[in-house]
Amino acid sequence: MSWFRRFFRRAKAGAELDEEIRFYLDQETKLRIERGESPEHARQAALRAFGNVTLVKETTCQMWGWTFVEDFVRDLRLSLRLLVRSPLFTAVAVLSLALGIGANTAIFSLADAVIFRELPVRDPKRLCQVRSVHQRGFELVHSYPLYEDIRDRNQVFSSTACTGAFAILESIAIILSNGSQGPLQARVTVVSGSYFSTLGIEAVVGRTFTPDDDQAVGAAPVAVVSYRFWKQALGAEPAVMNTSLLHNGVRYQILGVAPPSFTGISSQHDPDIWFPMMMSQSVLSGESMFKARGSSSLYVFGRLKPGVTPADASADMARVYGDLQKLYRNYNGQRGEAVPMAKGVQALRERFERPLLVLLGVVGLLLLIASTNLAALLLARAVARRHEIAVRLSLGASTFRLLRQFLTESLLIALLGAVAGLLLSSWGAALLVGMVTTSAHRLPIHFTMDMRILAFTAGISILALLLFGLVPALQANRPGTASLARAHTHSRLPAARLLIAGQMALSLFLMIAAGLFIRTLVNLRHLDTGFARENVLVLMLDPRPAYGQQREKYLGLYGNLIGRARELPGVRSASFSNHTFFGGGDSRRTITYEGHITQAPRDERPNLLTITPGFPETFGLSLIAGRTFHDRDDRTAPKVALISESVAKRAFPGENPVGKRFCFSDSFQPQCAIEIVGVVGDVRYNNLRRVSPYALYVPVQQDPVMRGDLHVRTWADPAGMAAQLEEMIRRYEPGVRVLHTVTLERLVEDSIIQDRLLALVATFFAVLALVLSALGLYGITSYGVHRRTSEIGVRMALGASAQNVQWMILREVLVLVAAGGAGGIAAALAVSEVVRSLLFGLTPTDPLIIAAATFALILIALLAGYLPARNACRVDPIQALRYE
Amino acid sequence: MLKKERYKNRIDLLQGTLDMLILRTLQWGPQHGHGIGLAIRSGSEDLLLVEHGSLYPALHRLEKQGLIRSEWKMTENKQRAKYYRLTAAGKNQLAAERSRWRQFVGAIARIMDPA
Numbered sequence: 001m002s003w004f005r006r007f008f009r010r011a012k013a014g015a016e017l018d019e020e021i022r023f024y025l026d027q028e029t030k031l032r033i034e035r036g037e038s039p040e041h042a043r044q045a046a047l048r049a050f051g052n053v054t055l056v057k058e059t060t061c062q063m064w065g066w067t068f069v070e071d072f073v074r075d076l077r078l079s080l081r082l083l084v085r086s087p088l089f090t091a092v093a094v095l096s097l098a099l100g101i102g103a104n105t106a107i108f109s110l111a112d113a114v115i116f117r118e119l120p121v122r123d124p125k126r127l128c129q130v131r132s133v134h135q136r137g138f139e140l141v142h143s144y145p146l147y148e149d150i151r152d153r154n155q156v157f158s159s160t161a162c163t164g165a166f167a168i169l170e171s172i173a174i175i176l177s178n179g180s181q182g183p184l185q186a187r188v189t190v191v192s193g194s195y196f197s198t199l200g201i202e203a204v205v206g207r208t209f210t211p212d213d214d215q216a217v218g219a220a221p222v223a224v225v226s227y228r229f230w231k232q233a234l235g236a237e238p239a240v241m242n243t244s245l246l247h248n249g250v251r252y253q254i255l256g257v258a259p260p261s262f263t264g265i266s267s268q269h270d271p272d273i274w275f276p277m278m279m280s281q282s283v284l285s286g287e288s289m290f291k292a293r294g295s296s297s298l299y300v301f302g303r304l305k306p307g308v309t310p311a312d313a314s315a316d317m318a319r320v321y322g323d324l325q326k327l328y329r330n331y332n333g334q335r336g337e338a339v340p341m342a343k344g345v346q347a348l349r350e351r352f353e354r355p356l357l358v359l360l361g362v363v364g365l366l367l368l369i370a371s372t373n374l375a376a377l378l379l380a381r382a383v384a385r386r387h388e389i390a391v392r393l394s395l396g397a398s399t400f401r402l403l404r405q406f407l408t409e410s411l412l413i414a415l416l417g418a419v420a421g422l423l424l425s426s427w428g429a430a431l432l433v434g435m436v437t438t439s440a441h442r443l444p445i446h447f448t449m450d451m452r453i454l455a456f457t458a459g460i461s462i463l464a465l466l467l468f469g470l471v472p473a474l475q476a477n478r479p480g481t482a483s484l485a486r487a488h489t490h491s492r493l494p495a496a497r498l499l500i501a502g503q504m505a506l507s508l509f510l511m512i513a514a515g516l517f518i519r520t521l522v523n524l525r526h527l528d529t530g531f532a533r534e535n536v537l538v539l540m541l542d543p544r545p546a547y548g549q550q551r552e553k554y555l556g557l558y559g560n561l562i563g564r565a566r567e568l569p570g571v572r573s574a575s576f577s578n579h580t581f582f583g584g585g586d587s588r589r590t591i592t593y594e595g596h597i598t599q600a601p602r603d604e605r606p607n608l609l610t611i612t613p614g615f616p617e618t619f620g621l622s623l624i625a626g627r628t629f630h631d632r633d634d635r636t637a638p639k640v641a642l643i644s645e646s647v648a649k650r651a652f653p654g655e656n657p658v659g660k661r662f663c664f665s666d667s668f669q670p671q672c673a674i675e676i677v678g679v680v681g682d683v684r685y686n687n688l689r690r691v692s693p694y695a696l697y698v699p700v701q702q703d704p705v706m707r708g709d710l711h712v713r714t715w716a717d718p719a720g721m722a723a724q725l726e727e728m729i730r731r732y733e734p735g736v737r738v739l740h741t742v743t744l745e746r747l748v749e750d751s752i753i754q755d756r757l758l759a760l761v762a763t764f765f766a767v768l769a770l771v772l773s774a775l776g777l778y779g780i781t782s783y784g785v786h787r788r789t790s791e792i793g794v795r796m797a798l799g800a801s802a803q804n805v806q807w808m809i810l811r812e813v814l815v816l817v818a819a820g821g822a823g824g825i826a827a828a829l830a831v832s833e834v835v836r837s838l839l840f841g842l843t844p845t846d847p848l849i850i851a852a853a854t855f856a857l858i859l860i861a862l863l864a865g866y867l868p869a870r871n872a873c874r875v876d877p878i879q880a881l882r883y884e
Numbered sequence: 885m886l887k888k889e890r891y892k893n894r895i896d897l898l899q900g901t902l903d904m905l906i907l908r909t910l911q912w913g914p915q916h917g918h919g920i921g922l923a924i925r926s927g928s929e930d931l932l933l934v935e936h937g938s939l940y941p942a943l944h945r946l947e948k949q950g951l952i953r954s955e956w957k958m959t960e961n962k963q964r965a966k967y968y969r970l971t972a973a974g975k976n977q978l979a980a981e982r983s984r985w986r987q988f989v990g991a992i993a994r995i996m997d998p999a
Contacts, residue, residue: 016956016966017940019964019966020917020965020966023917023918023963023964023965023966024917024918024921026963027918028918028936031922049935050935050937051935051936051937052937055937056937056938056941059940059941060940063941063944063945063948
């Protein structure tokens with residue numbers, strides 16, 4: 001553009017103006033000499049008549065309207081020079097800002113991916129998920145018959161769909177036109193034929209399912225794969241239609257590839273392969289879900305008809321459930337509801353929403369601290385530059401120009417901080433995801449530095465800039481020229497001191513939060529889970545490739561696995577079960593106890609574990625009454641079971657439960673009866689925060705399962721045995737695949753990943769905040785000492801002792817700490833209700849933690865104040881008086 | 885600060901008049917800055933006390949407005965100097981200002997010396 005070129009021609013124009021004025025003065029001098037004045041006098045007179053040459057030049061240049069940009073460039077150069085001249089200040093300023101901005105961007109990108117981002121589907125706001133509301137909370141998963149009922153009876157959805165509320169890791173072989181590829185691990189799920197069309201998702205290659213692909217059970221072995229699977233496992237093969245997948249002995253033709261942005265409707269499960277619902281019997285190994293109203297594992301959702309609101313849909317769902325209650329007993333005490341699903345399935349998001357929002361708040365406070373700290377530092381610098389400012393003002397600089405100079409400096413710091421912060425954030429976000437990724441689960445969070453995140457970073461940077469840049473600039477410019485010139489004035493810097501006190505408050509607040517979260521973590525870790533978690537290795541197995549679909553074939557497997565494991569040196573005991581405590585899965589069945597008229601209520605159904613006799617020993621369960629299983633409890637023997645203490649108390653209050661019976665059905669009949677032979681202690685199952693009281697154990701020989709975990713209790717470190725055990729399985733059970741090997745301790749630890757994350761992050765930020773505010777306090781105190789050198793000198797000359805002087809300085813520090821501390825505690829108390837649900841085993845107002853945090857703050861503050869105070873009393877009175 | 889304000893005020897005060905005087909001076913042909921200043925001073929028989937420097941902001945302003953144009957030329961004494969010259973727009977502007985000035989003077993005169 002021409003203005004750009006003209007801008008660079010300014011230098012030439014300036015030289016021309018110089019020449020023009022020089023010519024004028026020469027001519028005038030010559031004229032005056034011709035009139036008879038002496039040469040020196042003539043020159044002086046010419047200059048006098050001309051006026052202020054510099055000002056004329058400046059005013060002339062302004063006529064061209066370029067001074068604004070020129071001033072900016074000049075300010076920028078001056079700012080750069082100033083920053084380079086004080087590298088320590090610059091480093092502290094940029095680094096603290098970068099940490100603040102980086103942390104905010106990292107947490108925001110995480111929150112953006114998990115909480116705020118809408119599903120990448122057509123018109124996501126028109127999607128609603130169906131959920132059942134019980135008296136005790138709500139449930140999001142439904143059975144297939146219920147899906148059919150909702151699909152057929154609703155009047156509000158233009159289309160409905162369901163999907164498995166899971167993505168299970170399976171072994172898949174790929175069959176290409178020119179041969180096949182060895183099995184690999186992929187996450188699979190089943191969806192109704194209407195799934196993709198309801199969401200409004202088009203395939204990027206091939207096509208997605210149509211309802212025709214999902215008509216009859218087992219009729220259409222087809223699949224849609226995720227973009228990532230297509231890229232990584234299929235090598236982005238364009239002729240994807242010629243490729244098939246082999247899974248559980250069934251060959252599935254691939255129909256198409258989903259778009260890259262789509263990873264399912266839940267932020268927790270990201271399937272690689274979608275199979276039609278009607279193939280679920282093959283996909284999920286024979287567990288038929290088409291008739292069973294009791295087996296709930298599907299998310300049901302629909303797209304609203306035009307003009308229908310979510311409230312209308314909720315009312316309609318309530319009606320449908322009302323109708324169903326008349327037909328089936330399954331829905332007693334339940335109410336149907338439709339909730340908006342624009343951001344995906346709700347419950348899973350809710351799991352991370354609270355911690356992420358708390359984190360977002362924490363990093364926001366951190367940025368506030370970094371900004372106020374910077375403001376205090378800049379303020380101190382501005383006051384130190386009083387002389388310069390006074391001189392510039394009296395030389396004719398306008399207040400506006402000075403303000404701009406200050407802001408330019410702040411802008412430069414903000415810019416450097418934002419760039420460094422952005423770099424930090426991409427690293428920090430990956431670190432955070434790493435922290436919440438457990439051994440068994442990964443978080444399908446896809447970070448992209450998109451415009452939203454860049455805009456967020458820019459926004460908070462500008463906010464920080466306004467905060468730390470504008471306040472000092474205004475403060476520095478406020479006093480009149482005259483008072484500024486008087487270097488004597490004792491500056492107490494009220495604004496800066498207020499900022500420091502605020503920082504102290506924020507630091508204390510964060511320290512209290514960190515203390516609460518750490519204590520929560522400790523409480524959770526030292527909790528008695530009801531089983532012994534040390535020295536147990538868990539191998540999650542999939543024997544189906546070798547054993548197929550018939551349960552009876554599996555009977556020999558369990559004993560063989562346990563026997564071989566026991567032969568290994570270092571193994572104390574071994575067992576097998578369908579699920580492991582804290583392994584993530586659970587099974588529940590309809591159950592009716594002997595002597596009860598109706599089945600147990602839904603929320604009191606015990607968690608069913610099918611175990612080998614060694615299970616109670618391997619897990620160190622306490623036997624309260626009766627016996628555990630032995631090898632004679634096999635197919636031919638009478639059916640037996642163990643129950644947990646709570647089941648005993650709930651089902652048979654005041655009676656001896658041993659010898660009592662129950663049925664896995666909705667009424668008790670002698671022919672299906674299973675006898676209770678023992679009672680074991682309650683355990684915590686999958687969740688440390690609450691006891692899962694209702695548990696039921698049956699021998700695996702009497703109720704064979706096709707998948708499960710092998711547990712091995714070792715004498716020494718269990719992790720060291722992993723390779724040996726995997727090798728053992730490869731040798732003796734070659735078709736059995738090991739999905740995952742992990743210690744029981746790790747499984748338990750993975751369940752409190754959020755708590756660990758909170759404690760870690762809160763501690764990190766609390767320490768950072770404390771360091772930052774200590775720096776700020778040190779800065780402001782030593783600045784104060786410096787300003788008061790002469791006063792201190794006078795005091796000491798008049799007989800004040802070193803202690804007197806130190807106390808004088810420390811007293812001011814203590815006032816700041818007291819004010820800040822009170823503010824911090826008040827803030828902590830104010831938000832205590834928000835964090836209550838995140839804590840365990842203590843209240844948000846735990847006096848010990850508040851006291852400890854306050855003590856730490858006072859200690860650090862005294863240290864930050866003591867160093868300058870010590871310097872203060874080393875002032876030599878004579879020197880100090882000369883100093884002015 | 886105050887000094888600068890005062891200086892600016894003076895330019896502002898003279899602005900219309902000084903611009904008109906410059907345009908009037910250039911009516912006789914191209915002239916450099918010193919020549920213009922000299923012409924105004926001698927033309928007013930040194931009655932008008934123009935601070936010489938104030939000429940330059942005015943010249944550059946007029947040039948930006950397109951009323952005058954400048955070029956570097958040699959003087960009779962073989963010295964390089966920037967000469968200013970009226971443009972067509974400048975001539976029109978001068979005519980307009982002149983008639984306005986006459987009205988102004990007439991109006992003031994009628995008030996000061998009512999017939």
